[in-house]
Amino acid sequence: MPSIAVCLSPELARLQDFRDKVAVVVDVLRATTTMVTALDHGVKSILPVKSVEECRYFQQKGYIGAAERGGKIVEGFKLGNSPFDYMTPDLAGQKIVFTTTNGTKTIHAIHGADKIIFGAFVNLKAVAETLTRLDKNAVIVCAGWEDEVNLEDTLFAGALLERLAREFSFSGDPAILAHKLYLQSEGKFSMFLEDSSHMRRLRNLDLQKDIDFCLTLDRYNCVPEMANGEISL
Amino acid sequence: MPSIAVCLSPELARLQDFRDKVAVVVDVLRATTTMVTALDHGVKSILPVKSVEECRYFQQKGYIGAAERGGKIVEGFKLGNSPFDYMTPDLAGQKIVFTTTNGTKTIHAIHGADKIIFGAFVNLKAVAETLTRLDKNAVIVCAGWEDEVNLEDTLFAGALLERLAREFSFSGDPAILAHKLYLQSEGKFSMFLEDSSHMRRLRNLDLQKDIDFCLTLDRYNCVPEMANGEISL
Numbered sequence: 001m002p003s004i005a006v007c008l009s010p011e012l013a014r015l016q017d018f019r020d021k022v023a024v025v026v027d028v029l030r031a032t033t034t035m036v037t038a039l040d041h042g043v044k045s046i047l048p049v050k051s052v053e054e055c056r057y058f059q060q061k062g063y064i065g066a067a068e069r070g071g072k073i074v075e076g077f078k079l080g081n082s083p084f085d086y087m088t089p090d091l092a093g094q095k096i097v098f099t100t101t102n103g104t105k106t107i108h109a110i111h112g113a114d115k116i117i118f119g120a121f122v123n124l125k126a127v128a129e130t131l132t133r134l135d136k137n138a139v140i141v142c143a144g145w146e147d148e149v150n151l152e153d154t155l156f157a158g159a160l161l162e163r164l165a166r167e168f169s170f171s172g173d174p175a176i177l178a179h180k181l182y183l184q185s186e187g188k189f190s191m192f193l194e195d196s197s198h199m200r201r202l203r204n205l206d207l208q209k210d211i212d213f214c215l216t217l218d219r220y221n222c223v224p225e226m227a228n229g230e231i232s233l
Numbered sequence: 234m235p236s237i238a239v240c241l242s243p244e245l246a247r248l249q250d251f252r253d254k255v256a257v258v259v260d261v262l263r264a265t266t267t268m269v270t271a272l273d274h275g276v277k278s279i280l281p282v283k284s285v286e287e288c289r290y291f292q293q294k295g296y297i298g299a300a301e302r303g304g305k306i307v308e309g310f311k312l313g314n315s316p317f318d319y320m321t322p323d324l325a326g327q328k329i330v331f332t333t334t335n336g337t338k339t340i341h342a343i344h345g346a347d348k349i350i351f352g353a354f355v356n357l358k359a360v361a362e363t364l365t366r367l368d369k370n371a372v373i374v375c376a377g378w379e380d381e382v383n384l385e386d387t388l389f390a391g392a393l394l395e396r397l398a399r400e401f402s403f404s405g406d407p408a409i410l411a412h413k414l415y416l417q418s419e420g421k422f423s424m425f426l427e428d429s430s431h432m433r434r435l436r437n438l439d440l441q442k443d444i445d446f447c448l449t450l451d452r453y454n455c456v457p458e459m460a461n462g463e464i465s466l
Contacts, residue, residue, distance in 0.1 A: 008241070008382055009245065011244060011245055011248070012242065012244060012245070012380070012381065012382070015244070015379075015380055015381050145406070146248075147245070147248055148245065148248050148405065148406065148407065149241055149245070149382070149406060149407050149410065150406045151406040151409055151410055154410060170428075172381065172430060173378070173381065173382060173383045173384040173429050173430050173431075174381065174382050176384055176428055176429060177382065177384055177387060177410075177414060180414060180417050180425075181410060181413060181414060181417070183417060184413050184414070184416060184417040192413075195403075195409055196406050196409060197405060197406050198406075
């Protein structure tokens with residue numbers, strides 16, 4: 001039986017040995033939800049970059065630029081980190097360059113993984129099925145918020161563990177913690193996350209619609225994967 | 234109303250601003266439980282040091298050396314990290330030098346705090362009363378295990394938050410997470426921690442008696458405090 005661990009923040013990623021493992025990157029509010037949505041709507045690929053400057057550079061090279069900082073679209077870009085930005089046929093077949101506050105940093109904190117895939121509540125079932133099919137040791141890597149552990153990504157980790165409880169052994173205390181947290185939520189994600197700092201942050205930016213979307217289960221059946229530095233299906 | 238935050242691992246301590254705050258160091262299994270027990274039994278002070286070498290050095294200077302690594306007493310020392318080692322009148326009035334796997338490192342990760350105190354289930358009520366009396370912003374700093382987040386210290390943080398819920402506002406997601414985890418335990422600590430990695434580690438070392446002791450509530454009414462590099466009452 002393969003094992004599955006949880007890394008609660010990119011700041012803790014150095015404690016993981018990713019070799020020969022599948023890493024599942026999670027940034028529920030909103031980066032990985034948005035990636036899944038964009039790719040399901042026909043975007044060809046997503047290039048994650050660390051800085052807004054890199055994002056501008058690749059935009060000049062023909063990519064469509066998407067840049068978010070602190071929950072808002074960066075000036076000079078048309079696309080940000082809202083899944084609703086990507087539900088248009090205009091982007092089908094396009095290559096996107098994407099920089100977000102926490103998501104990109106998390107990807108760059110993973111070294112030597114056999115495979116990197118992307119999960120959110122909107123593709124939870126598809127991610128669970130992919131991990132079961134791959135049948136390899138795995139680590140769920142939560143993006144958190146500015147290196148701090150956050151509630152929503154930990155909750156997602158717990159929800160994914162619940163779906164994998166028969167096929168994987170849980171490795172380490174963070175996995176047990178995330179799973180117990182999920183059990184405590186009783187599946188009522190929105191109520192459970194009510195006081196979380198990022199929910200409040202997004203609500204202050206009038207993004208309740210985004211939050212509701214990000215907490216919807218199994219809307220898409222696709223699992224984005226990293227290959228040659230870009231994310232695609 | 235003052236606020237209280239939780240730092241889930243010394244690895245995340247750099248994300249906290251400790252200035253003008255009270256830091257509560259937690260290493261339930263077993264360092265802070267042992268410190269509380271030793272001081273309550275009359276030990277004069279405890280000098281926490283990082284390395285076994287420093288421990289030997291201070292032992293030669295007249296301190297009584299206590300050294301633990303990986304759950305066991307280090308060769309050449311009479312005292313380790315079991316609270317039962319310290320329940321003897323022989324140690325009354327003595328100065329101890331103490332190095333543990335995770336506890337000491339945590340103390341050294343806290344910079345600029347107004348006050349550093351030490352908490353465990355055995356003095357939970359006393360710690361809650363002290364924080365309420367001080368009426369200052371506070372951070373609960375969990376020692377974890379080798380920089381990783383652990384279940385028992387997070388659970389303790391949640392238990393302490395529960396006792397402070399009326400007097401403090403919870404600051405940040407780790408506090409919410411710890412509190413929800415505590416609620417999920419329904420006060421049944423031993424059962425709740427059953428699968429935790431350190432419980433298994435200690436049980437393999439035949440330390441069930443220590444575990445039971447460490448999970449006892451409010452056995453002592455004292456709160457150790459750091460002053461001039463040493464811990465005393």
